[in-house]
Amino acid sequence: MIIALSIRKTCMVWVNTKGENEMIYEYILDEKKNFYYVPRASSLCDARERESLFLKYLGESPLIVSPKVWGFLLKEHKIKYLEV
Secondary structure, three states: OEEEEEEOOOEEEEEEOOOOEEEEEEEEEEOOOOEEEEEOOOOHHHHHHHHHHHHHHHOOOOEEEOHHHHHHHHHHOOOEEEEO
């Protein structure tokens, strides 16, 4: 059950029933090129935090793309979510 929800430009944050913050980061996986793409973060701190979580859970650093490139990628790939 979600108690509170906050949506940032590149992730969603909510507080669960235990009072813990949970985050969802969106990304696109290009399986042909074996790259994780993420949209530009709203701040450098958000980008660093997201990168460390991708390294921890997916074993790779994501490639940050511009809003225009993100739009092109969305036409060819589905968004996936990293939930932490």
